[in-house]
Amino acid sequence: MKNGKELGAVIERLLTSFEKVLYEEDAQFLENMKKRNVPAGELEKYRFWEWTQGVGLFGVWKLYDATGDERYLHILTSYYDRQLAVGLPGKNVNTVTPLLPLAFLAERFGDARYLAVCREWAEWILESFPRTPEGGFQHITSDCVNEGELWDDTLFMTVLFLAKFGAMTGDIRCLEEAEYQFLLHVKYLADEKTGLWYHGWSFSRGDHFAGAFWGRGNCWVTAAIPEYLSIAPVSPSVRRFLVSAWERQAASLVRLQEADGMWHTLLDDPTSYVESSATCGFGYGLLRGVSMGFGKSEWAESALRALPPILALTGEDGVLGQTSYGTPMGRESKDFYKQIPIRPMPYGQALEMLFLMESRHFLERRGAAKEA
Numbered sequence: 001m002k003n004g005k006e007l008g009a010v011i012e013r014l015l016t017s018f019e020k021v022l023y024e025e026d027a028q029f030l031e032n033m034k035k036r037n038v039p040a041g042e043l044e045k046y047r048f049w050e051w052t053q054g055v056g057l058f059g060v061w062k063l064y065d066a067t068g069d070e071r072y073l074h075i076l077t078s079y080y081d082r083q084l085a086v087g088l089p090g091k092n093v094n095t096v097t098p099l100l101p102l103a104f105l106a107e108r109f110g111d112a113r114y115l116a117v118c119r120e121w122a123e124w125i126l127e128s129f130p131r132t133p134e135g136g137f138q139h140i141t142s143d144c145v146n147e148g149e150l151w152d153d154t155l156f157m158t159v160l161f162l163a164k165f166g167a168m169t170g171d172i173r174c175l176e177e178a179e180y181q182f183l184l185h186v187k188y189l190a191d192e193k194t195g196l197w198y199h200g201w202s203f204s205r206g207d208h209f210a211g212a213f214w215g216r217g218n219c220w221v222t223a224a225i226p227e228y229l230s231i232a233p234v235s236p237s238v239r240r241f242l243v244s245a246w247e248r249q250a251a252s253l254v255r256l257q258e259a260d261g262m263w264h265t266l267l268d269d270p271t272s273y274v275e276s277s278a279t280c281g282f283g284y285g286l287l288r289g290v291s292m293g294f295g296k297s298e299w300a301e302s303a304l305r306a307l308p309p310i311l312a313l314t315g316e317d318g319v320l321g322q323t324s325y326g327t328p329m330g331r332e333s334k335d336f337y338k339q340i341p342i343r344p345m346p347y348g349q350a351l352e353m354l355f356l357m358e359s360r361h362f363l364e365r366r367g368a369a370k371e372a
Contacts, residue, residue, distance in 0.1 A: 049098055
């Protein structure tokens with residue numbers, strides 16, 4: 001087990017790598033956008049403003065918040081100032097994601113430009129976001145409408161920002177909407193038997209598509225529930241309900257973890273490949289939850305068991321291996337998820353940064369408690 005200082009060195013490598021890929025094009029995504037006849041001028045706005053950047057920037061924000069190191073602040077402000085000059089893309093689930101760290105920046109420094117952007121997007125979410133039956137956030141993305149569909153990653157990608165904006169401005173509409181979205185997504189996506197989450201729900205089909213317990217999709221939930229409950233005030237009953245949902249999922253995750261500490265891309269299918277970004281997300285979410293008093297304390301040990309294989313998969317260049325490419329909905333067959341290619345992706349480094357930061361904090365707190 002590495003100590004906090006050693007983990008810090010790996011985090012720096014990850015950050016250096018992330019800085020390089022922050023402005024790296026995703027050729028397949030851009031080609032899909034061109035097929036939708038998106039004009040070249042508009043395409044430029046999507047080029048570096050998506051959920052892949054947003055998740056990583058959230059990790060950079062957490063680094064800055066924990067250390068006060070101006071290098072991290074410079075990465076954030078340089079990115080946002082550049083993108084605001086280019087212009088922001090169309091609004092959807094995934095393009096909301098970079099707004100979460102922007103909201104933290106706006107709150108900390110009182111930047112009127114940042115706050116105005118956050119307010120505009122929060123109003124759009126409240127008033128114009130496409131809805132499913134029962135008022136859910138339809139998982140509309142930059143290249144797909146997904147009419148009448150709920151997906152598990154919406155909570156992390158969009159709802160966390162809405163909750164943060166509501167908490168920092170006192171906008172009760174945002175707080176109530178975020179609370180409702182968490183409850184509705186639990187209702188339709190959490191499996192009653194296992195507590196694991198399905199990738200999606202279709203109101204028109206009345207089913208969970210292929211019925212997959214997809215790894216990375218589940219990890220967004222493992223991370224989102226503790227983050228949400230640390231960001232926004234919720235009623236005691238809702239908090240109790242969400243902690244219970246988190247604990248049921250976590251209990252199954254601990255049971256399904258491989259002996260080497262990794263998790264599979266299909267959580268309940270050991271013939272599917274092990275996947276690093278989901279493993280990092282689970283490690284991060286489990287440690288975050290246990291640190292907040294959720295579940296069993298020994299679940300933290302399951303999270304820490306993921307450290308050795310993840311560090312072994314991290315190259316000297318700070319690139320995380322064994323990460324699956326962006327994954328659309330497996331609509332008919334679970335085998336679809338086994339065919340998703342493995343390739344380095346920015347969100348791999350992003351989720352590893354979050355995992356290693358939380359691991360470092362956890363180990364430091366535990367060390368301090370032993371010395372006391």
